[in-house]
Amino acid sequence: MSDAIKLLKQNGWQEHKRSYDLINPRCFIHSNGVILDLCGYGVEQKNGQTISGLWMSGVPFEWNRVTVYPRIDLVAKQTKFGSVWHPTQPETILQALYGQWQIKDVNFDTTICAKNLQGFSLLTQCFAYSRICVLWRHHRWVKLKPLVEQVRRFTPSDQLFVKLEKQLQMELQHETQ
Secondary structure (H helix, E strand, C coil): CHHHHHHHHHCCEEECHHHHHCCECEEEEECCCCEEEECCCEECCCCCCEEEEEECCCCCHHHCEEEEECCCCEEEEEECCEEEEEECCHHHHHHHHHCCCCCCCCCCCHHHHCCCECCCCHHHHHHHHHHHHHHHHCCCHHHHHHHHHHHHHHCCCCHHHHHHHHHHHHHHHHHHC
16 A cells, blocks of 8 residues: 555645545545545455455554455456556456446445445444434435435344434435325
């Protein structure tokens, strides 16, 4: 990661919004306006699974938002920009993250609803609750629904979210009338 960051900075990229105080991914912006998220990953030596996610420095690792992928094998591909590493089976990455990735879902929130989340960590909860509050304030009921469903999957007995889900169902019914 440090080598990649150094190379990006040497080529005119600057860190964007302090990468939201995350150590992974790191967010960069170029003078031409293009924004790039540089995502690192690790490989579990025991089983070959790949882990990635949103990670913060100075907190226990289990507090981070961790995503798990099947083994990712790379192959060098020639492009007009030179040789680049490319996943041999990109579909498996998309499948792990999105589930049915071929079906467009404009309400899918990758941060909260990723299919390959390893638990409902503290950082994931913070993102979820924050987004739920913002969406609720703006009456974005349809976009809010999958987030509330995801929280309920991980915390089925949380009475606040039982009530929230019932209220959301009423709002959705009211909106369609």
